[in-house]
Amino acid sequence: MTATPPPVPELLARSADDAAHLYLHLLGEVRLAWGGVSLPLPGPKPLAVLAYLHLKGRASREELAEIFWPDKHNALQNVRQALMTLRRLSGAGGWLMEDRQELVLAGISDVSELRRLQQGDPQAALDFALSSDTLLGRLATISAHFDAWLDEERGVLRATQLKVLQACSLQLLDSGQYDRARDLLHQAMFMEGDSEATYRTLMLLEHRAGRTAQALQVFEECRRMLESELNLTPDTETLNLLQQIEDRPSGSNQRGELLSGEVLAQPATEPCFGRQDELTQARALLQHHRRVLVHGLAGLGKTRLARELAGQVTPAGRQVAWLDVGGDSGEVILNGLRDLLRAKRDTDLEDAFSQARVGLLVLDNAVNTYAAQQVLSRLPESVPVLLTSRLRLPNLPKVELSRLPRSAALDLLRFHLPEGGEPEAVNQDALCALLGDHPFAVRLAARTLGPASGAEVVRALYDAPHDTVQVLLEQSVGQLDARAYEAYLGLGSLFVPQATPELLASLLARPEEEVTVALFQLVERGLLTRASRAGSDTVSFQMHDLTWHAARAHRAHLPHHLVHAVTGYTETFAERPDLLATDLPHLLGAAAIAPPPLLRRLLRAWLGGQYIAARGFPTAHLHLLQKGIERAEQDGDFETASLLNGKYADISQALLGDQVTATERLLRAAGQAGQVQAWGRQATFLALAGQMEAMRRLPEAFTHLQAAQDLADRSGQPVIQARVRAQQAMAHASRQEFVQARALLAEARDLLHQVLQTGPGDHAVWTAYLGVLGNLGQSEMRLGNLTGALDLKREVWRVASGRDDRLFMARSAFDQGELLHQLGQPQDALTQLRAAIEISQTLGAGSLESMARKLLQDIASAQPDEGGS
The missing domain is CATH 3.40.50.300 (P-loop containing nucleotide triphosphate hydrolases)
Known part of the structure; x- marks a missing residue:
């Protein structure tokens, strides 16, 4: 499907309506019009100057000289001559002006019309968007600077055209005009073959048109394009749409x-x-x-x-x-x-x-x-x-696979019928026909039919011949005892068809042992399966999709009840990250619908302990954390806002590698901690922010570090004092002052070691200790003591592994790989780097994973007998 911008007579009429403006036709062959009359084209450079002024908005003579005559001593004279040429055109006194030493062009064009209409009326912009002509397509090379600018403008224009095509296709999709919408999307793909957004819209179109297989095929084409053309993977929005199309839960704990x-x-x-x-x-x-x-x-x-x-x-x-x-x-x-x-x-x-x-x-x-x-x-x-x-x-x-042959359906029915379980009045052949010879329905019917209930079940099936599975499920669960039925309804009310007994016990307000017994009764009846993850003691129970949808139809628990139950469960098991990770879809589901007070409680419990360090955070859902922070700030709950902003900083720095955002969040968290007089926390946040500022060579870094030290001394807490010393050390390290850094880190280690000797130490102390050990290893490495640095990194791994702190494990594995590479042990280095990649992937730590992959590839490329990851 192709189209062109409005024809020249229409453009001339438009310029006649507004004689104060010059009209420029810039897509393809350039045309000019003023007052309804076509204008002769000036030379290539004056014409290019005209287009530049129109698209740029305004420019000084010096800027024009730099863009068009960068290597000429008389560049300004050339600008003057070009302007004289333009002023000879009709009406130039009205549309070419000079304002505050800048040249301004009063003009409209097909490009400006496209941009204007895109904002309010994509359909009106469609003809412009479908133009296959190139911006200033027939203009010869002007200068390197101008050509670079023009390439950028063409990219911006192409992006605008794509947005119009996508917006129009969505409007057509919403009105059920699938064929026309599909034509527009194919035109968009012709224009820009590597636009993931276009593929995504086409996936949505095929899904709404009821063509699930075609939607999945479009996704596969998109995935292959991204991999082969851009060496990328689909983004989160595309994967979320894929999940919607597939109608699947978030995960199954395979x-x-x-x-x-x-x-x-x-x-x-x-x-x-x-x-x-x-x-x-x-x-x-x-x-x-x-x-x-x-x-x-x-x-x-x-x-x-x-x-x-x-x-x-x-x-x-x-x-x-x-x-x-x-x-x-x-x-x-x-x-x-x-x-x-x-x-x-x-x-x-x-x-x-x-x-x-x-x-x-x-x-x-x-x-x-x-x-x-x-x-x-x-x-x-x-x-x-x-x-x-x-x-x-x-x-x-x-x-x-389709329905069973009738003889096989009868064999299946008879196989599962208990002895004496079928009333004589039941016609088995008619029953299988009624069930559509569907294996699940036949099996369930055999388990449900009994001497006392068979006739009743068959009557119910004949009354609802198109909903036999639902009828059978209702008959089956009707035979459960009260506790098992309650568990069945509870699982059907949750966000995904899988949960731990601990979460279900919180939802049902029952003892965990009692709930577990009920769940095993459901397993025995074939309504549930038991699931566990390799290497974990956590157990969960999963419903068959057909069973879950039937249970879900009862909606036994309202959304606010679910949120309360998930929040209470998270508070109870805040220090069990593996358990919370198993029920992560429920935590995310509750956070998405929780009212502000409960959202704050849920996030504090979920993220206030060791969860982020042990399991990372699903960064695609950072908006939920942002929502919790905003509401805490609005309500004046600075205690919670401070804690959550600090966690947001952890995620930004450790998982996303975004130190700018991390610093902003830390300073915000420090100010909020000060408002509730939490001096120790304020000192910690200020020190972390100061250290990051020092790495970026910001002048305020040591001001913040000194303020942190004063607050730490004021708090009188050795752990806080150790943290501040550690951050001061990192600031010195950023200035290549590794001797001072090592001394400060050694002091911090000794302070923390003394605290740990007096008791088991909480999570925060161990986290600080691991951080200090790791940074002390970095200082030793910078001072040339590679063996000592490796010993410290291995100590970090040992302690972090014992505490299942995966973030420190990933960092330690990467650092060990780097050190082993420098020590001439490439095979051991590759092993550590692959471990770092694997752990980073479970955490979503993309920045760390990227660094590990880069170093691994550099080492592996020099090892002819060892492949990369």
């Missing part, structure tokens, strides 16, 4: 296990009824393609078929690696796989698969398209992979 061929060969608890043709097809596809998708709607038996297939293709002496991945991210899935195979890094996976004698990898319930593609791209090609999903994952050969 589980993994190694299943031997002998175990898989044992008789299953349920035969694989009616799937022989699909099994044959899947075996053939695996043999020829190595990557195969089993696709089907919820409840059709994808997992059961995958297990049967795994048993058939896995010989004695071999194993299957099985991961239930759900909606987890690619990195979470890969971490689970590495843990399962005891591999430290991706490059070890091929050897790990071989050593574990793995002949097949199963990724079950893969409902995150991007994660699936990430994982597949990083797996060794030698390993066959079977995926199961209710989504049509792009670019994979597929085995499609």
